[in-house]
Amino acid sequence: MREVAIIGVGMTKWGELWEKSLRTIFVETALLAMDDAGVDHLDSIYVGSMSSGLFVGQEHIASLLADYLGQIPVPATRIESACASGGLALRAGFIEVASGLSDIVLVGGVEKMTDLSGYEATYALGTAADQEYEGYHGITFPGLYALIARAHMEKYGTTREQLAMVAVKNHNNGSKNPLAQFPMKITVEDVLNSVLVADPLRVLDCSPITDGAAAAILCPLELARKMKKPVIKIIGSGHATDTIALNSRRDLTWIQSTYEAARRAYAMADKKPEDIDFVEVHDCFTIAEICVLEALGLVERGKGGRAVEEGYTSLEGKIPVNTSGGLKAKGHPVGATGVAQVVEVVKQLREEAGERQVKNARIGMTQNMGGSGGSSVVHIFERE
Amino acid sequence: MREVAIIGVGMTKWGELWEKSLRTIFVETALLAMDDAGVDHLDSIYVGSMSSGLFVGQEHIASLLADYLGQIPVPATRIESACASGGLALRAGFIEVASGLSDIVLVGGVEKMTDLSGYEATYALGTAADQEYEGYHGITFPGLYALIARAHMEKYGTTREQLAMVAVKNHNNGSKNPLAQFPMKITVEDVLNSVLVADPLRVLDCSPITDGAAAAILCPLELARKMKKPVIKIIGSGHATDTIALNSRRDLTWIQSTYEAARRAYAMADKKPEDIDFVEVHDCFTIAEICVLEALGLVERGKGGRAVEEGYTSLEGKIPVNTSGGLKAKGHPVGATGVAQVVEVVKQLREEAGERQVKNARIGMTQNMGGSGGSSVVHIFERE
Numbered sequence: 079m080r081e082v083a084i085i086g087v088g089m090t091k092w093g094e095l096w097e098k099s100l101r102t103i104f105v106e107t108a109l110l111a112m113d114d115a116g117v118d119h120l121d122s123i124y125v126g127s128m129s130s131g132l133f134v135g136q137e138h139i140a141s142l143l144a145d146y147l148g149q150i151p152v153p154a155t156r157i158e159s160a161c162a163s164g165g166l167a168l169r170a171g172f173i174e175v176a177s178g179l180s181d182i183v184l185v186g187g188v189e190k191m192t193d194l195s196g197y198e199a200t201y202a203l204g205t206a207a208d209q210e211y212e213g214y215h216g217i218t219f220p221g222l223y224a225l226i227a228r229a230h231m232e233k234y235g236t237t238r239e240q241l242a243m244v245a246v247k248n249h250n251n252g253s254k255n256p257l258a259q260f261p262m263k264i265t266v267e268d269v270l271n272s273v274l275v276a277d278p279l280r281v282l283d284c285s286p287i288t289d290g291a292a293a294a295i296l297c298p299l300e301l302a303r304k305m306k307k308p309v310i311k312i313i314g315s316g317h318a319t320d321t322i323a324l325n326s327r328r329d330l331t332w333i334q335s336t337y338e339a340a341r342r343a344y345a346m347a348d349k350k351p352e353d354i355d356f357v358e359v360h361d362c363f364t365i366a367e368i369c370v371l372e373a374l375g376l377v378e379r380g381k382g383g384r385a386v387e388e389g390y391t392s393l394e395g396k397i398p399v400n401t402s403g404g405l406k407a408k409g410h411p412v413g414a415t416g417v418a419q420v421v422e423v424v425k426q427l428r429e430e431a432g433e434r435q436v437k438n439a440r441i442g443m444t445q446n447m448g449g450s451g452g453s454s455v456v457h458i459f460e461r462e
Numbered sequence: 463m464r465e466v467a468i469i470g471v472g473m474t475k476w477g478e479l480w481e482k483s484l485r486t487i488f489v490e491t492a493l494l495a496m497d498d499a500g501v502d503h504l505d506s507i508y509v510g511s512m513s514s515g516l517f518v519g520q521e522h523i524a525s526l527l528a529d530y531l532g533q534i535p536v537p538a539t540r541i542e543s544a545c546a547s548g549g550l551a552l553r554a555g556f557i558e559v560a561s562g563l564s565d566i567v568l569v570g571g572v573e574k575m576t577d578l579s580g581y582e583a584t585y586a587l588g589t590a591a592d593q594e595y596e597g598y599h600g601i602t603f604p605g606l607y608a609l610i611a612r613a614h615m616e617k618y619g620t621t622r623e624q625l626a627m628v629a630v631k632n633h634n635n636g637s638k639n640p641l642a643q644f645p646m647k648i649t650v651e652d653v654l655n656s657v658l659v660a661d662p663l664r665v666l667d668c669s670p671i672t673d674g675a676a677a678a679i680l681c682p683l684e685l686a687r688k689m690k691k692p693v694i695k696i697i698g699s700g701h702a703t704d705t706i707a708l709n710s711r712r713d714l715t716w717i718q719s720t721y722e723a724a725r726r727a728y729a730m731a732d733k734k735p736e737d738i739d740f741v742e743v744h745d746c747f748t749i750a751e752i753c754v755l756e757a758l759g760l761v762e763r764g765k766g767g768r769a770v771e772e773g774y775t776s777l778e779g780k781i782p783v784n785t786s787g788g789l790k791a792k793g794h795p796v797g798a799t800g801v802a803q804v805v806e807v808v809k810q811l812r813e814e815a816g817e818r819q820v821k822n823a824r825i826g827m828t829q830n831m832g833g834s835g836g837s838s839v840v841h842i843f844e845r846e
Contacts, residue, residue: 134593
């Protein structure tokens with residue numbers, strides 16, 4: 079397998095983009111990435127999108143987007159794995175470049191979610207859960223993650239305040255990211271006083287509904303070395319599945335697919351958790367970030383809440399987590415999220431992250447997950 | 463890139479499978495393929511499905527199916543490119559094995575379409591077209607292909623009877639396939655007297671709404687040579703896109719994405735159209751088969767209708783087309799179709815096709831397409 083690098087990234091401002099359609103949002107973003115990479119042709123395109131069918135009534139979007147990007151007849155493939163669609167699109171692009179089949183590959187993610195009512199969007203998102211054993215009984219994602227939160231609080235003594243501190247940290251980071259949907263700072267009190275969604279989770283524990291896209295350009299390492307930008311290598315890629323229904327899990331607090339995907343990524347990269355300088359993780363709910371840090375081996379099992387409280391994961395901490403603002407503050411256009419994580423990691427590794435720059439960042443990691451952990455994708459990146 | 467072979471295939475009877483859910487249909491089929499290959503573990507799974515979100519309210523199906531197949535934490539990825547989802551899943555599996563990342567890869571396709579009303583299914587299928595420029599104006603797929611048929615009749619003198627002969631041939635082949643949804647023979651008169659759907663297309667020009675799945679197991683060629691079954695190599699893989707909206711095409715009768723995908727597949731395989739012994743093509747409507755034969759270079763441009771009339775594409779003809787019965791008689795569970803084509807090619811190349819066996823079949827081809835040709839995937843297979 080050939081070594082693979084990222085030579086360009088792109089992202090536009092996320093939010094409720096009612097004046098733009100899915101194709102417009104994607105094309106604007108992809109053009110930014112192509113411009114950043116300095117390429118005008120592509121060999122292949124991968125697009126992560128969770129449910130363009132339910133959100134905007136449009137399947138077959140990879141061809142549509144290749145067309146509107148002016149790239150037909152270039153092969154274009156849509157990848158879906160619920161909220162892990164973007165991370166998995168990156169992996170597909172990585173495999174194609176590594177295989178030797180293609181040199182310049184665009185990996186994008188996009189979701190246009192705000193054209194639906196809240197009820198309809200909640201239904202669409204619910205299709206990431208097991209419809210026959212979860213959805214049928216009326217539970218939606220805030221409820222599923224509330225069950226995880228309750229279990230973590232019971233088992234490890236994680237506190238309601240610690241959950242809130244995840245949101246506070248991520249909004250603090252997000253306030254330094256001009257592309258974030260909700261770039262305002264919040265306090266623990268704000269979280270605790272916000273509307274209850276599914277006990278113990280309140281609205282400020284939840285990532286928002288967002289329209290947005292993100293894109294990256296991959297190429298073989300040898301080619302990247304001839305480009306002008308700093309060389310950012312993809313040194314590890316791991317992907318794993320778990321039951322998509324929570325009721326089939328042995329331990330609600332443990333995200334086995336993330337553990338397994340990370341194990342594979344660490345092995346490929348020949349790195350350990352202590353080698354990682356910073357990480358973008360899938361904080362769709364505050365409790366998710368806590369569980370994920372444990373599954374990635376970055377903090378001890380059961381100590382995720384305490385790590386946040388002690389500032390271990392803050393911008394100045396031992397391992398900054400979600401410097402972009404995370405899904406919480408940056409927004410969560412589900413299929414785009416996994417690619418946006420890569421955008422952040424590349425910006426950090428290039429030292430282009432402005433106010434939120436992590437000092438001496440050399441190795442970064444992304445963790446993107448589908449549903450309540452039915453799928454996880456982990457990548458490790460290194461600046462050469 | 464490593465060479466890749468197919469060591470197992472599986473398919474169950476297609477039809478209106480109201481007593482089975484999507485996961486059951488898929489798992490039964492995947493187990494048949496694993497049994498055929500003689501493997502009990504997988505390194506990776508790809509699943510093609512066009513719109514499980516709209517058809518059964520379930521996204522995130524790759525993880526779901528990995529779980530129900532007893533294969534978690536194995537990586538599982540869903541691929542979507544409308545009705546080309548299955549063929550594109552095969553290509554993704556091919557790339558992964560070729561890259562060296564995985565050895566044993568399951569490629570499946572599945573669609574559960576009959577849980578919806580006809581109106582709802584037509585809407586779901588319509589999401590393969592451009593929703594803003596085609597769907598919005600009320601056109602659905604029979605209408606789009608009717609436009610193509612009219613244009614072909616005008617430009618090349620293709621007759622209404624020639625269209626019917628495609629259906630007659632495919633039903634004749636399908637009558638020899640015990641897994642086909644509609645294994646009955648029909649006559650030209652039956653087609654001409656059937657209900658008008660979108661002039662000039664009648665209901666017997668259209669492929670049906672179907673529940674079904676298909677599966678294949680890929681591995682490196684070297685490993686396949688150690689197995690007991692005949693070695694079936696994938697020697698060519700091509701994928702290309704075109705505008706998904708028909709109104710953006712220069713010539714309605716020419717499927718450029720199929721031409722381009724075939725060009726790439728022929729180049730990889732180092733083969734020409736005259737080297738191909740038989741082919742499974744995407745006859746979603748009778749006119750589609752005619753256009754596709756031309757784009758594949760198997761018949762001269764404009765002569766597709768005449769080729770069918772002259773028996774060139776019949777089971778005993780120069781190049782048998784759709785020996786399985788095609789989408790027309792076998793059924794068209796959209797995401798599964800591209801993989802089912804591979805099942806037929808492997809059965810033919812192994813000389814396991816029974817009554818519909820093509821004599822001296824050594825090189826076979828599949829052509830799978832999304833929408834009205836917005837995407838096409840072509841593969842070439844050779845028995846070693």
